[in-house]
Each structure stands twice: as C-alpha cells, then as structure tokens.
Amino acid sequence: MAEHDDDFASAVDDYLTRSHPGDRRRALLDGGGWDAGLASELAELGWYSLAVPRVRGGLGAPPAGLGPVFLQYGRHLLPGPLLENSLLPALVEELAPAADGTPPALVDPGASVTGDLGSVTLTGRELAGSVAAVRFAAQAGVLVVVAGAMVCLVDPAAPGVHVEPLASADPGVAFGSVSFDGAVAHTLVPDDGLGDRIRSWARLLLACELGGLARGALDRTVAHVGRREQFGRPIGGFQAVKHLAADMSARSTGLHNLCLAALDDAGGASPPELDLIASTAKAHAADAAVRVCEDAIQLHGGMGFTTETDVSWYYRRALALRGWYGDETELRHHIGAALLAPGRQP
Template identity: 45%
Template structure:
C-alpha cells in the first residue's frame, strides 16, 4: 500500500490546484461547452496526476491504483470534466502488456495530456445490445460502439474485441484506416461521447489471449471503484452546498436550517455521504490484496451502493434548495446530472445487485463453523 501521507498530500495538491484554476464560473463554462471539456487535461498532466500509477522507471510515482481514490473524490467534489478515468488508470494498468508503439501513445497521455479512450462493451450489461460490440476476425476489427467517452478527442483507442468468445485488447490510432468516429450527444456535463465504427481496422495487440482477461478484469474493477470515489466526492459537495444554503435561506423570519424537517434531511444526507466515503476507502485499500472473486464482489457492491447514495443525496440537496435547485443559479443541477450519468457507467445498482448475487451464489458454500 502507498504511504498515507503521500496520498493525502497528492489529494490536497489537486484540491488546491482546482480551487485556483477551476472556480465556479470556469466550471460552469466548461460544463456548458463540449469543446472545452478536455481543456484542463494538459495542465493536469503537467501537475502529474496521470503519473500516479505510472511506473517509477518511466518517471511516474509507481503507486498502486488505491492512491487514485482520494484524487477521484476531489474530482467529484469539484465536478471536474475530462477523461480522468481513462488517462489515470489505463496507462499504469496496461503499459507493460503493450507494444512499443502502444507504449509511446500511453506515455504521451501521461506526460502531455493527450486523451485516451476506452471502448469497452462491459460498461453496461443491461444496455449491451444497444451499445454494440467489436469482433476480431483475422487480426482485423469490425463493429460499432455507440458510446465511447472522448472518442473524438482521443490520440489512442483501447479496444476490447471478441475473438472466438474470448476478449482481446488492441490499441488503435483514430486516424488509422478503417476507423470512423462521429460525435454524439451527451447528457453527461463532464464527458463528450462518440460513436466509433471499425471496418477492418488494425491495431497493436495489448497482451495476448492468455493475459487479456485478467488485465481487463483489473481495469473494470478499478473503474468501478474510482467511479464510486467520484460519486462520493459529488455526494460530499452536495451536502456542503445544502448546508450552506440552509444557513442563508430564510422563510417565516427564520433560516430554513433551523427547521426540524431540514435538520433531519441534512443529517440523513451527511450520514449517507460519510458512509459512502468510508466504504470507498475500505474497498480501495484492500482490493488488490483480495482473491479474484472477492475483489469482483467488493468492487461491484461498492459501485452499486455509490450509484444509489450519490443520486439520493443530490436529490436531497435539490429539495433543500427548493425551486432554485433546478436553475442555472445553483450548481446542484450539474452535480445531479453528473451523478445520474456515472450511476449507469459500469453498472447501475440494479445491474450490479444481480451481479453481486451471482458472485455470491458461485462461491463455495461449505465452510467450517466454530461452535462456541
């Protein structure tokens, strides 16, 4: 595990940086403009946030993915736009399995802030039929995927393709023959989406049929955990915004925070947000030490809980704000839209509850019970 003081220092540095360059007016402008949603990525690369899990031999910090958790909490608190998940997680996870060409692309993302995109059909099992898929036929890729985060801005696409029923990974440059990328609408204020069509495209393999499943499983587990951390940050900010508003807004000659009903609502929101924060810390701290099935179970349970809590807390914050919570005068609606979008990415609560149940049922049931 990484040193806690180092991780706390990194999170505080990110918080200070975002407070200075990503104030409320800047945030609103970027969230409102699809053309600017990746505008802070080069500055974040210069700050070093994409090098946290990047190997020390390449100039990175070489920390485990758990070190990213507190950073993603800050991203959620500040409602940061950009390919934070892709640029933070993919290079350190797949670099050692990539070709020399692929390593150059990932190094550019870490060091200079060029955008990475991840084409993964597992972002939703319930919607997989609509999202599409990619097939590997004689080392060429065919298929269309309807929702790729930051596909139009990407320097490289990491593609999950099916080959004979098994997943394989390829890194592809968007300008390669047989690649077509079209921007599509996005309900997520922090993300641009694209439709990616591959028609005989060729890319650099990442690992082989033997290594791809485990690499992919680890990327997906950590994606769920880091999204949960971001949702935790969103919930924390919504509680803070609601409390601040309740201290200022007056009704019947009193601040609304003095009303018993508002106090109860804020107390419930605070309890939910703190419990989610603690859950994130617990899972992130042990995930890589758990056996495969337990790690899958922990990541799925955390993401399911986060998906529910963040949306519930956002809705509570909107109720505290009243009608103004739905308007451009307050930032609450941005947090709510972001929470709704992240709720579905890599499984909403319903989908993940099914997965948790399946994982539990697959585990051995015979256990030794000590009688006291």
C-alpha cells in the same frame, strides 16, 4: 490508504479550490465535457502519472491511490477524461500519458452490464463490430479496445475505424460512437485478465467520484440552508430541514467510508475479489449519490433546478455516472451471480 495518497489528494483539493472557482467550473461544464486547455493543465501538473509505475516515468502509486483523488474530482465537479488519462496508462504497460493531455478512449462493450452497447470481435489483428457510446472517442489519440478476452490498441485514424461524435447528457464527459470494419490493431496487449481489471478499477474509481459528488452536494446544501432565511431565521433551523440534511450527511459519509474501505481491500485482492469489491462499491454509490443530490435540490427549492446553482450540475453528473459500468440494480444481479457461481470459495 497510504499517507502519501492522502497528501496528494489534499494537494489536488487545494489546487482545485484555488484554480477551479465557480465561474470557471460552470463554463467548463457547459462546454460539452472536453476542454483541451484543462487536459493539458492537468497533464503538466503530473496528475495523470500518479499511478504509472516509476520505471515508466510515473509517480508509482498503486491504482488504489487514485481513489482519494477521484473523491476530490467529484467534490469539485472536475470534467474531462479523468478516468481514461489516469487509469489506462497505469494498467496498460504499452500506453503512456500524453504530454498534452490527449486522452486514450476505452472502447469497451462491458461498460454496460446488460451488454446493450454493442460488441467487438478480434480475428488475428482485425477488428469488427461497434460500441454505441465511448467516452472521449472523438478526442482520443488512441483507442484501447476490449474485444472479448483481449485488449488491443488502435489508431482512431486507421482505415476501417469510424468515430462519430454524440450529444452527451453528462456535462463532464464527451461521447462518441465507434465502429470497426476490418480495422487493424497496431498493438496486442499480452496480459490475461487485463480487461476485467480495467472494468473493476473503473467501477471503483467511478464509485469514488460519485462519493465526491455526494460530498460536494452536501457541502453546498449545508451552506445554503445556513444563509437562506424564512420567517426571520435560517431555514437550516427548521426541524424538517434538519432531518433531511441529516439523512444527506449519513448517506454521504457512509459512501465516503465505504469507498475508502473498498480501496484498502482492493490493493491485494484476487481478480474475483476485486470484481466483488468494486461492484459492491459502485452499486451503493450509484444509489446513494443520486439520493443525496435529489435531497440537495429539494432543500434548494426551485433554484436547485437552475444551472446557476451547482447542485443541478452535481445531480446531472451523478445521474450520468450512475449507469456507467452498471447501476445499483444491474450490479446487484451481477454480484449475486458471482456469489452463487459454482466452485466459488467463501
């Protein structure tokens, strides 16, 4: 990764360490995944403009430059429309970050590899269909709709658009369902392959966020076993605890390094290569992050299941992000099909 990307990630880490302490973090996570004040704060800091080209008023980093930042988002359990506000304005030329942090919502049936979220069709400029789960649909200022090979922008208040808020099991994300009945897209994005690029970068950045979640759960567990005592000594000195903590560290470090390597490879990758890179990273992250969080809860004992300890929040977030754009099982099938596709060059 470029040095300035690491510098920005370090600045994000420093800011969140100061301004996102435990009490505030838990209050935000307990608030349903959306906080307008936090979104406005991050927009004012310019975090959502990192990968927006300079000609459109952004900082001009490549999409891969978002990866180290998403590692920090995961470490600090930062909730909100981070993916939507950071990635979509960077890739969709017709979209700019909102000054107050109001997010775009990505209406994409492909967020589920199995295709069970629904479908959307575009005829001319009219949309029909539905998607059962859309992140931040009820809070969005614009809907970015992936309809087959096309991407279009839709006003969520337009006739024929229906948005219904949903209960969310993810403490960092608010969900809604979206349906279209003759709704008219106000903008068609003339960019072949944009939908596939959005999905690939979404997978890769979610892998990075999962990598950050694993690192954060590990850090808190190491601190816990170093101060929790039994039989007059810290439990971190017991051999069984050492072995489990070592496994956690190996998984977390391996995932972190895989994310950085994938980001390095993704910058100049062709669309098929980018799909494989992102799918591989997300498949590994979906498995490794959840395992690290499960071990973190085990080493915390019964208190690990309470919301008073951060590891329970890490576990819930990892479980929620695990399946978004494919879990390890789904993506292994996807990767295998891509590798065995006729005409694929080695």
